[in-house]
Amino acid sequence: MSGFDGRKVVVTGATRGIGRAIALAFLERGATVVGVYGSNDEAAEAFRESTECPDRLFLYKCDVSDYNAVTELYEEIEKKFDTIDVLVSNAGIRRDGVLAMMAREDWQRVIDVNLTGSFQMAKQAVMLMMKQRYGRIIFITSPMAHMGFAGQANYAASKAGQIGMMRSLSKETAKRKITVNCVSPGFIETELLDDLTPEQISEYKKLVPVRRFGKPEEVADVVLFLAGDKASYITGSVLEITGGL
Numbered sequence: 001m002s003g004f005d006g007r008k009v010v011v012t013g014a015t016r017g018i019g020r021a022i023a024l025a026f027l028e029r030g031a032t033v034v035g036v037y038g039s040n041d042e043a044a045e046a047f048r049e050s051t052e053c054p055d056r057l058f059l060y061k062c063d064v065s066d067y068n069a070v071t072e073l074y075e076e077i078e079k080k081f082d083t084i085d086v087l088v089s090n091a092g093i094r095r096d097g098v099l100a101m102m103a104r105e106d107w108q109r110v111i112d113v114n115l116t117g118s119f120q121m122a123k124q125a126v127m128l129m130m131k132q133r134y135g136r137i138i139f140i141t142s143p144m145a146h147m148g149f150a151g152q153a154n155y156a157a158s159k160a161g162q163i164g165m166m167r168s169l170s171k172e173t174a175k176r177k178i179t180v181n182c183v184s185p186g187f188i189e190t191e192l193l194d195d196l197t198p199e200q201i202s203e204y205k206k207l208v209p210v211r212r213f214g215k216p217e218e219v220a221d222v223v224l225f226l227a228g229d230k231a232s233y234i235t236g237s238v239l240e241i242t243g244g245l
Helices: 017-028 041-050 067-081 104-129 153-176 198-207 216-227
Strands: 008-012 032-037 057-061 086-089 135-140 178-185 238-241
Touching (some): 008 104, 017 032, 017 086, 017 216, 032 041, 032 067, 041 057, 057 067, 067 104, 086 104, 086 216, 104 135, 104 153, 104 178, 135 153, 135 216, 153 178, 216 238
Parallel strands (some): 008 032, 008 086, 032 057, 135 178, 178 238
């Protein structure tokens, strides 16, 4: 896996869970990381304090569903760094509920953050990457995009939308040496699973052929591969990290 010395990487949802593992992995390999987070200042500060290279970590609070906020974020990024090399669009939320009883606000918020947020982050990233005719865009999607779980119609729709958007964007940017891919983690040991009961955890593990949940670092390794120079012929693809789910 190649190093990332001098590379500028933007990671959304960067201060917790999978995003945190991805941001740390890039930092450990020499990248400068712009870590974007939504609202949890305590988690952001804890993340900053935990890293051994704070001089290469720049944290920004930004609601990725807010077009104006994303535009202002990228204006700051362009002023500071001119261009970026990698975008990892990882920010995502869940608001589960059966479709017939789902509040319109819960549907819309999940679509706004997970799908529209990915669109807005990628739109601005492409404009910067085209300046250097190089870039890597990676969306963190989910196997729920094609499997669907009861109570997750909004989440599944947002993740399926990411895959469709990725495939179109990959064709639009390929001639400019910008690759666009999805990484699709299954059950990963993060705080997103904290609301599961021990019984649910046991049942979900039975669904996974390898009989365990994944680790955030295992997702980060795949992201770093796609972001590296050795993955230059991979675009328009979905790499699943699901333990065979």
